[in-house]
Amino acid sequence: MKKKLLLLLGSVCVFSFMSQAQKIGRYTVYGGVLGGGNYSHYDFCDKPDDFDNAGRFGWNAGLYFGVPVTKTFSIEPQVMFNRVGGQFLYKDKVANPFNEDYRADYISVPVLFKFNVGRNFDVFAGPQFDFLMKAREVNSGVDVKGDMKNTDIAATGGFELxxxxxxxxxxxxxxxxxxxxxxxxxxxxNEGVQAGLKIKLFGKQIKAAPIVVPVPIKPTVVDSDGDGVPDDQDKCPNVPGLAKYNGCPIPDSDNDGVNDEEDRCPTIPGVAKYHGCPVPDSDGDGINDEEDQCPTIRGVAKYHGCPIPDTDNDGVNDEEDKCPTVPGTRENHGCPEIKKETIAKVQKAANNIFFQTGKAVILAKSNAQLNEVVKVLNADPSLYLDIKGHTDNVGKAEANQKLSQQRADAVKAYMVKKGISVDRLTSAGYGDSQPIAPNTTAAGRQKNRRVEMVLQNYK
Structure with a gap:
């Protein structure tokens, strides 16, 4: 919000000076295109000891628009595409065998305050507002935009020849x-330098318009609208009015068609039926009584001023109730609680699912327990099953994520093969991101290599 406010204030300043610049009569507004090269890098306030940072070359291009304020001072906002970034050079090639080269594309909006300090030389400084479009690690091609802040505010300064x-x-x-x-x-x-060329497409130097001194005219008493108030005292000289209102009609401050002398709410638009006041809203829900089907009970517009309904009267309204026609509990999103023995049976089955090492092939000794889960789902068609795969932290995180997803999918495929509808099943892999025991021991890693099955009676 702060950045948007600064940008808005900058825009207001620019356009407020436009009319002033024309009155000075020295230069018109001007504008054009620009482009050049960048050399950028990332500046660390407290750089770690295990790597160095280096710069990278990029480019920039955009548009500019200038507003002269005086002969030597002007304001120039720009809109640019900037390709910047930096490199991370790791010293420990065993722990980090590959360097990282970040390339980031920004839409930049600098607002420059320019001063002419010589015949062919200007200096400038000002704020710059940057909006990240995309970011990529060049060597691996990985999208890293999610790891970076989407906006930035910078200071910029430089010169023009x-x-x-x-x-x-x-x-x-x-x-x-x-x-x-x-x-x-x-x-x-972000830190860097830029250099390039600007090509002016419009704008030129002009001379100040001559000052015209009006010839005084002897005033005469005129009453154009015949309301008894002379035009030189009449604030509405072409509309008959009253002396009480300086020659204007009785005012209607809120423009609701009811003049202020008859309007009980003269500063709030209303209707004649309610003496110039708005249609009342007795229950204060933002829906006036003439449109409110429950005028004494607070509600919402979607239900014509009535509260959100609770069809099954379980204390959970229909918009939050996953089972709106079946009474349930708030803790279970309005659905009935699943029996503890049923949950325990599924949990027991989940603890006895085994795979080939490093693969997503289910071992035959798991089938009996999986079949128990199939029986539970067949016994109650209202139940859904969420299957979650997890691994320990041995190996690369990317490979662990892939394996955990494949194992969850394998359990889902087993259920479908046994006749369970696929729309009652979900599967997801979480890799090594959610351990339930320390990965520092063999026993802990064994616990972390698991499949969880969670019963739900709603989607």
Whole structure:
């Protein structure tokens, strides 16, 4: 919200100066296109000892629009595409065999305050608002946008050569103020330099318009609307009115068609039926009484001013109730509680599912327990089963995630083969992200290699 406010204030300042710039009569507004190269890197406030950071080259292109305020000062907002980034060079090649090269694409909106300090030389400085479009680790091709902050505020400053010419050379430095690691540590910030050319497409120097001195005219008493109030005292000279209101009709401050002398709510638009006041809302639910089907009970517009219904009268309204026609409990989202012995039977089966080592092949000794789960689902068609696969932390996280998903899918496929409808089953793999025991011991790792099965009677 703070960034949006700053951007709005900057825009207001720019356009408020437009009319002033024209009155000065020295230069028109101007604008064009720009483009050039970037050299950027990430600046660390507290860089770790295990790597160095290096820069990378990129490019920029965009549009600019300038508003001269005085002969030597102007305001110039720009909209640019910026390709920036940086490299992380790890010293320990055993722990981190590959360096990381981040490339990030931003839409940047710098607002430059420019000062002419010589015939062919301008300097400038100002804020820059950056909006992340995409980010990628170049070596692996992995999308890293989710690891980075989507916006940034930076300061920028630099110079221009031949700023009054059709083609201008520019150079600038910028430094971000926000941790682009999305709040993570170590914190790093955008920093870099840019250089390129600006090509002016419109704008020129103009002369000030001559000052015209009006010739005084002898005033005469005129009453154009014949209401007895002379035009020089009449604030509504073409509309008959009253002296009480300086020659204007009785006012209607809220423009509701009921004049203020008859309006009981003169500053709030209303209707004549209620003497200029709005249609009342007795229960204060934002729906006036003429449209409210429950005018004395607070409700919502979707139900014409009545409360959200609770069809099964279980204390959970229909919009939150997963089983709106069957009484249940709030803890189970409005559905009936599942029997504890049924949950225990499914949990026992989940604890006795075994796979071939490193594979998603279910061992035959698991079938008896899986068949018990099939019986539970066949006995109650209202039940759904959520299957979750987990692994220990041995091996790479990506491989563990893939294996856990395959194992959950294998259990789901077994259930479908036994006649359970696929729309009653969900499966997901979580890799090694949710351990239930320390992975530092063999016993702990064995516990973490598991499949969980959770019964639900709602989707």
């Amino acid at each position: 031949f700023p009054r010419s059709r083609v201008t050379f520019y150079g600038r430095y910028y430094r971000g103020f926000q941790n682009v690691a999305d709040g993570g540590t170590p914190a790093f910030y």
